[in-house]
Amino acid sequence: MNPLLQDFNTAPFSKIKAEHYKPAIKKGIEIAKAEIDAIVNNTDAPTFENTTVALDFSGDKLSRITSIFFNLNSAETNDEIQKIAQEVSPWLSEFSNDITLNEELFKRVKSVFDDKENLDLSPEQKMLLDKQYKGFARNGANLNNADKTKLREIDAKLSKLSLQFGENVLAETNAFEMHLTDEKDVSGLPESVKEAAHQLAKEQEKEGYIFTLQYPSYIPFLTYADNRELRKEMAIAAGKKAFQDNKFNNEKNVLEIVNLRQQRANLLGYKTHAHFVLEERMAVSPEKVIAFSNNLLTKAKPAAKKEFENLEKFAKNLDGIDQLQKWDGAYYSEKLKKELFDLDQEILKPYFKLENVIDGVFEIANRLYDLNFEEVFNIDKYHPEVKTYNVTDSKGNFISVFYADYHPRKGKRNGAWMTSYKSQYVKDGVNERPHVSIVCNFTKPTATKPSLLTFNEVTTLFHEFGHALHGMLANTTYNSLSGTSVSWDFVELPSQIFENWCYEKEALELFAKHYETGEIIPMKYVEKIKESASFHEGMQTLRQLSFGLLDMKWHSENPSAIKSIKEFENDAFADTKLYPDVAENAMSTSFSHIFQGGYSAGYYSYKWAEVLDADAFEYFLEKGIFNKEVATKFKENILSKGGTEKPMELYKRFRGQEPKPDALLKRAGLI
Structure with a gap:
């Protein structure tokens, strides 16, 4: 019995073995194909119900199976799962093309689309129809047969290349470790960091300390280690991930990916991949994104240069450093921050015990959106460390299942993300609730x-919990418009706005309690956290913009003539560069957001969403950070609406106006 092919509500993790995935995905594709055939072979004239809605609900079984598989490939992977991913990805990309390139199916969709003015549709129904029609048109439905075949080949290659890219980055992350046995080599590091590194060494039956490129190890090392040579070794190791002369090198993959994306865009009638992607975003075009980025760059650059000069002066006075390097930035920034604000991250940590912060997040969600979280132990999980919760509203209605997985493991990729195992939708009068x-x-x-x-x-x-709220509070009819299924440059608004509560006294008092004494975080620390929030904001903004501009450069120009990734990057970074270049490092070869995740031609959206979030939070600040009226407007117009209307319309309904960048520039101390 294959557990993935049985009917299940929550994912049956403990019953799933690796050998179940391939047959389940195969069968899922068969079932989905039969559902598509039923739509195509329907002898009745195409209607919104028998075509548009039927198509939206098709493939449900397959998407439940694949969401389990690909989520585990990120959170709990191994060689076997990675091998399966390489095999099944082309099947799925082929199947997705089978749908978008199915002429009979497209005829039916187009027939309903062409008749939409006579159908008396709600805004959500119009959006579904529009999204569906564009899904076909933008993915080759109007192409001739030879070009359709070409498109299929490109898509199959792209799905394999991005998997390979990610596997190489993970392998390079896991391959490096720094083993230190001399006490003076760990000078400057906080006790807690040393203890974690010592524990890692002990697990490998070694003496001393082991540091890795996993963020909880790498970032504190670069921030606190006094030994400059070791910081350099660590920083260079991180910067050359997948840019070394070995089997995990990603240079060829990067060039192949950008060229295939360009070919795909041209085939579909777009100038570049960025023109293709941005047509369906709030930003609309690469020109607009580049103008938006350069506008912020103009405002941030003078501040960034000044901050950098101050940091250089500080490092020179303190340690006689003549030239600040990339491996010095975090170290001297932390020291300068401590001097300016008398704020040491290590003094703050005892107030942020993970369990207390989780309780705080839940309490804030309760005050704003009436949500209750109850930890339950009868929901199956994929690793003993995962926590599971039932989420209900103030009337006791079931809202969502919530999974949370907090700590690094060998089979888990770096970073943090939100995902879902089941979408929210309404079918046969039942509101199916999400699993987030x-x-x-x-x-x-x-x-x-x-x-x-x-x-x-x-x-x-x-941040991640803000995304989770977007998923949990989803309340739409159709699966494909639900929760976080919104324009990519709108998706970061719910996550980024939620970060603002971390800086507010009223919110911090709920959870920032000393783990030993229970003392609430002293207000002087809260003030310092707020003051220091805009510390080096010019440099931070420059850094974010540099990533977004690199992404735009890869995707808004024809990449066919690019030979050297390194030269290309240096050119892209010319306007945002502060530190000297490191010859053996490159960013693109491990820039997973754009070559493995979904951020290609979309990295700018972090900054774009910051403008939205600062503007939106200003509204909360005017009325009170737990103001029910504002929270309800945010919940009803943003969090529950998913992609049922154009994002700018939803935003204006919440805020009463279009967003202005002033709130962001003010918050960042740039005006």
Whole structure:
């Protein structure tokens, strides 16, 4: 019995074995194909119900199976799962093309689309029809047969290449470790960081300390280690991931991916991949994104240069450093920050015990949106560390299942993300509720201490939980418009706005309690957290913009003449560069957001959404951060609406006006 092919509500993780995936995905594709055939072979004239709606609900079984598989490939992978991913990805890309290139199916969709003015549709129904028609048109339905074949070949190659890219980055992350046995080599590092590194060494039956490229190990090392040579070694190791002369090199993959994306865009009648992608975003065109980025760059650059000069002066006075390098940035920034604000991340950590922060997140969600979280132990999980919750509203109605997975493991990729195992939708009068998950890589508890988060990790948890709220509070009819199924440059608004509560006294008092004494975080620290929030914001903005501009450069120009990734990057970074270049490093070869995740031609959306979130949070600040009226407007117009209307319309309904960048520039201290 294949558990993936049985009917299940929550994912049956404990019953699934690796050998179940391929037959289940094969069968899922068969079932979905039969559902498509039923639509195509329907002898009745095409209608919104028998075509548009039927198509939206088709493939449900397959998407449940694949969401389990690909989520585990990110959160709990191994060689066997990676091998299966390489095999099944082309099947899925082929199947997806079978749908978009199915002429009979497209005829029916187009027939309903052409008749839409006579159909008396709701805004949500119009959006579904529009999205569906464009899904075909933008993916080759109007192409001739030879070009359709070409498109299929490109898509199959792209799906394999992005998997390969990610596997190489993971392999390179896991391949490096720094083993230190001399106490003076760990000078400057906080006790908690040393303890975690010592525990890692012990697990490998070694003496001393082991540091890795996993963020909870790597970032503290670069921030606190006094030994400049070791920081350099660590930074260079991170910067050359998949840019080394070995079998995990991604240079060829990057060039192949960008060229295939360009060919795909041209085939579909677009100038570049960015023109193709942005047509369906709030930003609309690469020209607009580049103008938006350059506008922010103009405002941030003078501040960034000044900050950098101050940092250089500070490092020179302190340690006689003549030339600040990339491996010095975090170290001297932390020291300068401590001097300016008398704020040490290590002093803050005892106030941010993971369990308390989680309770805080739940309490804030309760005050704003009437949600209750109850940890339950009868929901199957894929790893013992995962926590499971039932989410209900104030009337006791079931809202969502919530999974949370907090600590690094060998089979888990770096970073933090939100995902789902089941979408929300309404079918046969039943509102099917979503199953939402967040995955993070936070500092692990040690033998003597619980998991104590850096303030950065606290904001990361709030960020991912903001995405989770978008998924949990979804309340739409159609699967494909539900939850986070919104324009990519709108998807970061719910996550980024939620980070703002981390800086507010009223919110911090709910959860920032010393893990040993229970003392609430002293207000002087809260003030310092707020003051220091805009510390080096010019440099931070420049860094974010540099990533977005690199992404745009890869995707808004014809890449066919690019030979050297390194030269291309240096050119892209020319306007945003502060530190000297490191010859053996490249960014693109491990830039997973754009070559493995869904951010290609979309990395700018972090900054774009920051404009939205600062503007939106200003509204909360005017009325009170727990103001029910504002929270309800945000819930009803943004969080529950998914992609049922154009994002700008939803935003204006919440805010009463279009967003202005002033709130962001003010918050960042740039005006």
